[in-house]
Amino acid sequence: MSTAQTASDDPDLCECTPEVSVHASESLPTVNAAVSLDQLPADLRAFLETMDQFDQPIPIKDLQIAMQKLTFSVDDVREFAEFCSTSYQRNLIHTGPQYQALLICWKSGQRSTIHDHRGSACGVRIVDGSLMETVYEMTPDGHVYPTMSHEASKGYVCASLDMDIHQISNLQPEGNDLVTLHVYSPPMREFGAYSNLHSGTEVIDATP
Numbered sequence: 657m658s659t660a661q662t663a664s665d666d667p668d669l670c671e672c673t674p675e676v677s678v679h680a681s682e683s684l685p686t687v688n689a690a691v692s693l694d695q696l697p698a699d700l701r702a703f704l705e706t707m708d709q710f711d712q713p714i715p716i717k718d719l720q721i722a723m724q725k726l727t728f729s730v731d732d733v734r735e736f737a738e739f740c741s742t743s744y745q746r747n748l749i750h751t752g753p754q755y756q757a758l759l760i761c762w763k764s765g766q767r768s769t770i771h772d773h774r775g776s777a778c779g780v781r782i783v784d785g786s787l788m789e790t791v792y793e794m795t796p797d798g799h800v801y802p803t804m805s806h807e808a809s810k811g812y813v814c815a816s817l818d819m820d821i822h823q824i825s826n827l828q829p830e831g832n833d834l835v836t837l838h839v840y841s842p843p844m845r846e847f848g849a850y851s852n853l854h855s856g857t858e859v860i861d862a863t864p
C-alpha cells in the first residue's frame with residue numbers, strides 16, 4: 657500500500673483521527689462496538705462463553721492455555737478487523753464479567769505506546785502477520801529502558817502481568833498487516849504510558 661493512500665481509498669481503513677502519545681489529554685484510538693457472539697467463529701465464541709463463566713479475574717495461565725487452543729483465522733473475523741490509517745485500531749469484540757476481548761489491527765509501521773496494563777493481566781494471540789514486542793524495565797528514578805525485543809508470528813500467544821511494561825509494533829514491510837486478539841482481565845480501565853524521552857508515567861483512560 658502506498659503511503660499516500662487515504663482512508664477514503666481503502667474501505668478497510670476508518671476515518672478516525674486517533675492520537676497515540678503519552679500525554680494524558682490524549683486518548684486511545686477509537687474502539688468499535690462489541691459484536692454479537694453469534695457473528696463470531698465457533699471456536700472463538702466457545703472461548704468467550706467459557707471466559708464468561710469466571711466470576712473472578714481469569715488466572716493468567718488459564719487465559720494463556722485457552723488462547724493457545726484457538727484456531728480461527730483472520731478470514732473468520734475480517735468483517736470486525738477494522739484498520740485506521742493513522743494509528744493502530746482497537747475493535748471491541750466482547751465484554752464479559754471479568755474481561756474484555758479486543759481485535760487490534762495494525763498497519764505496517766504502527767506501534768503502541770510504551771505501556772503497562774495497570775490492574776489487568778493481558779493475553780495476546782497473533783491472528784495474522786507478525787509482531788515485534790519490546791520489553792522495558794524502569795530505573796528507580798522512573799526512566800524506562802528496553803531489555804529485550806522479539807518477533808513472533810501467527811498463532812503465537814503471550815501473556816503480560818498488569819505492571820509489565822512493553823511496546824507492540826508492526827515492523828513488517830509496507831503492505832503487511834498485523835491482527836491480534838487481546839484479552840484483558842479484569843477489563844482494562846486505564847493504563848500507564850511511558851516515554852524514553854523523559855521519566856514518569858501518564859495514566860490514560862482505557863475505557864471502551
Ligand SMILES: [Fe+2]
Binds near residue numbers: 816
Ligand atoms: Fe500491552
